[in-house]
Each structure stands twice: as structure tokens, then as C-alpha cells.
Amino acid sequence: MKIVFVTTQSHAQSTLIGRIIPIAKELGKKGNAVTVLVHGEDLSFPRKRESTSLTHGSPIKSGMTFRITGKNPFTRTATGKKRKSGLFLAVLLFANAIRSALAIIKIHPDVIIIVKPFPENVFAVSLARFFIPNSKIVLDVDDFELFANVLSSPIERAVLHWSERKASWLAMHTIAATPFLHDHMQAVSNQKNPITLIPTPYSPPAVLISNPSSYTLLYIGSVSQSSGHLVGMLPNILQEVRKEIPDTTLLIAGTGDDETMLKNRLEKLGLQDAVTWSGRFIDTDIPNIIAQSAVIIDPIDDSIVNRAKSSFRAMLAITAGMPIITSNIGIRPIIIPHQFHERFFVQAGDEQLYAQGIIRVLRNPLNNSEISVLHSASEKYSYEASAKMYYNCLV
Numbered sequence: 001m002k003i004v005f006v007t008t009q010s011h012a013q014s015t016l017i018g019r020i021i022p023i024a025k026e027l028g029k030k031g032n033a034v035t036v037l038v039h040g041e042d043l044s045f046p047r048k049r050e051s052t053s054l055t056h057g058s059p060i061k062s063g064m065t066f067r068i069t070g071k072n073p074f075t076r077t078a079t080g081k082k083r084k085s086g087l088f089l090a091v092l093l094f095a096n097a098i099r100s101a102l103a104i105i106k107i108h109p110d111v112i113i114i115v116k117p118f119p120e121n122v123f124a125v126s127l128a129r130f131f132i133p134n135s136k137i138v139l140d141v142d143d144f145e146l147f148a149n150v151l152s153s154p155i156e157r158a159v160l161h162w163s164e165r166k167a168s169w170l171a172m173h174t175i176a177a178t179p180f181l182h183d184h185m186q187a188v189s190n191q192k193n194p195i196t197l198i199p200t201p202y203s204p205p206a207v208l209i210s211n212p213s214s215y216t217l218l219y220i221g222s223v224s225q226s227s228g229h230l231v232g233m234l235p236n237i238l239q240e241v242r243k244e245i246p247d248t249t250l251l252i253a254g255t256g257d258d259e260t261m262l263k264n265r266l267e268k269l270g271l272q273d274a275v276t277w278s279g280r281f282i283d284t285d286i287p288n289i290i291a292q293s294a295v296i297i298d299p300i301d302d303s304i305v306n307r308a309k310s311s312f313r314a315m316l317a318i319t320a321g322m323p324i325i326t327s328n329i330g331i332r333p334i335i336i337p338h339q340f341h342e343r344f345f346v347q348a349g350d351e352q353l354y355a356q357g358i359i360r361v362l363r364n365p366l367n368n369s370e371i372s373v374l375h376s377a378s379e380k381y382s383y384e385a386s387a388k389m390y391y392n393c394l395v
Contacts, residue, residue: 010041026387028064070096100124117167139171144308200310201386208320212365218293223256228305240355298326321371
């Protein structure tokens with residue numbers, strides 16, 4: 001079966017790294033011809049960790065290929081993303097959509113998957129559909145895009161609103177990453193077509209073993225508050241924990257728009273020497289990152305963005321068999337086994353309660369039996385298990 005994922009991201013962005021590429025690889029292993037349409041990534045400034053280079057038609061695994069069909073509507077700088085707007089943005093997205101549509105028509109896939117319903121890929125699929133009407137269209141949603149993106153005008157919001165509804169109308173099946181998105185897409189589509197819940201999976205590249213005696217807190221992921229990651233909570237949380245356990249340190253793995261803000265806050269509190277920044281990471285870095293860490297911090301609030309989002313940090317915690325301090329928002333109560341809810345969940349957005357939760361798990365590490373329970377819970381969210389569910393939605 002020929003499958004095309006139509007995305008609006010580069011291969012170095014989170015949805016591709018964490019969700020689409022792993023599933024596409026698994027589908028490719030089963031003999032399917034899988035193509036992922038992506039943007040070219042502009043790496044125009046120095047980083048600690050560069051992403052793997054990508055060229056047009058680059059094969060990643062047997063049966064799976066990347067195809068570059070456009071450019072990102074922003075440029076990465078040392079201080080964050082510099083986003084394009086206005087007429088220049090409209091022309092860029094239109095050109096991207098035309099290239100994507102032509103690529104889809106040329107491939108003539110059995111299944112077209114719209115990844116995140118944006119105007120660019122929805123328009124591309126709408127055009128391609130006129131030439132290949134028998135291809136099955138599937139929609140994959142892993143975020144509530146109206147709230148998860150920085151929108152500069154009511155027009156942008158209206159167009160994004162249209163693209164979500166148009167994608168729902170085009171799709172014969174919708175795959176949602178969280179319960180919130182499952183319910184939301186039911187409302188959008190008027191329950192027209194089936195909707196399947198498939199959380200964003202995770203399978204580690206090697207066995208993950210944490211270090212409970214390290215007193216190192218781990219924040220891993222995007223350092224951008226606009227995406228729902230409340231990294232601004234981290235300095236006060238670290239300060240409160242160090243009052244009780246002075247040897248506590250913080251490891252931050254990831255990059256984002258708010259790195260400078262976060263560094264300034266840490267410096268004002270005199271905590272800069274208690275924090276290590278590992279920068280952008282790739283999958284094979286994760287075992288080493290986990291080996292340095294005792295507990296994962298997942299700073300969130302009770303917003304629509306966080307109810308809609310997947311939680312890589314929660315998935316990573318159960319896979320590594322290590323504690324996480326977070327809140328019972330969105331998909332987290334489903335991922336984390338019930339017997340750990342009281343221990344791992346605190347009130348969303350409350351820095352003091354986050355700190356108290358961290359102190360509790362540092363002083364009372366998980367025993368071997370509890371670690372085994374977490375490991376067992378992670379098995380149904382492996383790449384292989386999730387790809388099987390995904391495939392059933394495509395046939």
C-alpha cells in the first residue's frame with residue numbers, strides 16, 4: 001500500500017520526531033511504501049546539537065522516504081523563531097501547497113494522511129483529490145491548533161478554523177492523540193466518520209535507567225511557553241526544592257523561544273550554577289539524559305492547550321520507570337497508572353505544590369515493584385503497538 005503523510009513541519013520538529021516518523025517507519029517495515037512530505041529545515045544559527053541533514057528524496061528506513069515540498073514560515077534564530085506574516089506568508093504557504101499537491105498526484109497514494117490540519121496541507125490535499133479521487137483521506141490531529149499557535153490576526157484564526165473543518169469533511173477517518181481532541185473532532189465532524197484515539201507513542205532506543213540518587217530534576221522538551229510548556233515555573237520550583245534538599249540540580253534538555261527569559265530568571269535567583277543546559281537532543285541522547293536524572297518535571301496549567309496536547313514527558317516517565325511530577329490534565333491520567341496519581345499529580349500551575357511533590361519522590365524513590373508497574377503500562381504505547389492500531393485506520 002502506498003501511504004503519504006502530508007505535513008507542514010520539517011523533519012526536526014516535534015510532531016514529526018515524536019509521532020509521525022516513528023509510525024511511518026513501522027508502517028514501512030510492514031512492506032508499505034511510505035512517503036512523508038516535509039518542509040526543508042533552515043539551520044541558520046549554531047546549536048549544541050544539529051539535526052540529521054535531510055535531502056530531497058532522502059530514505060530514512062526501508063519503505064519510507066522524505067520528500068521536501070516547501071519551506072517553514074519562520075526562521076530559527078538564537079532568540080527563538082522569527083515568523084513571517086502578511087502577503088509574504090500567504091505566497092509562501094500557497095507555493096508550499098502547490099508543491100505538495102503535485103507531489104501527492106505524482107505518487108498517487110492509496111492513503112493520504114493530513115498531519116495537523118493547516119491551510120497549507122488541507123488546500124494541497126483538496127487540490128490533489130480532484131486528480132486522484134479514489135485515495136482514502138485520513139486526518140491525524142495531535143494539537144488544538146487554534147490555541148497552540150501564535151496567530152497575528154483574526155484572518156489567520158478564521159483560516160485555521162476553516163482548515164480544521166475542511167480537513168474533517170475530507171477525511172474518511174480521523175486519528176486523535178488525546179481524549180480532548182477525540183471529543184473535539186466528534187463535535188466538528190458531527191460524528192460523520194469514525195474517530196480513533198491513538199496517543200503519541202514512544203519506544204526508547206535503549207533500556208532507560210534513571211538515577212534516583214542524583215537529585216537531578218529533568219525538564220525535557222520545548223522551552224516555549226506559547227506551546228503550553230510553562231517553563232517559567234522552573235526557577236521557583238528549583239528554588240523551593242533546594243531549600244529542603246540543597247544538592248538538587250536541574251537538567252534542561254531542549255530549546256525554544258523562551259530560553260533567554262528562563263536563563264534571566266534563573267540568574268536573578270542565583271540558580272544559574274545549579275542548572276545544566278543540554279540543548280537540542282535526538283532520540284539516541286535520551287538514555288544518557290535519563291541516566292543523569294531522578295525525577296521528571298512536567299510544568300503545565302489547566303488550559304485547553306494542555307488538555308489537547310500529548311505528553312511526551314509522561315510517556316517517557318512510564319517507559320523509564322521513573323517518577324514525574326505533573327497534573328491530571330489531558331491524557332496524563334490515562335497514560336500514568338491509577339495507583340500513582342496521588343503521588344505524581346499536583347494542582348496544575350502551583351509552583352509550591354510542584355516543589356512539595358518533587359521533595360516527596362526524591363526522599364521516597366520508587367521501589368522495584370513500582371518501577372515494573374510503570375514499565376508494563378508503557379508496553380501498549382510502543383511504536384509497534386501504535387502502528388498496528390494506526391494501520392487498522394488506514395485500510
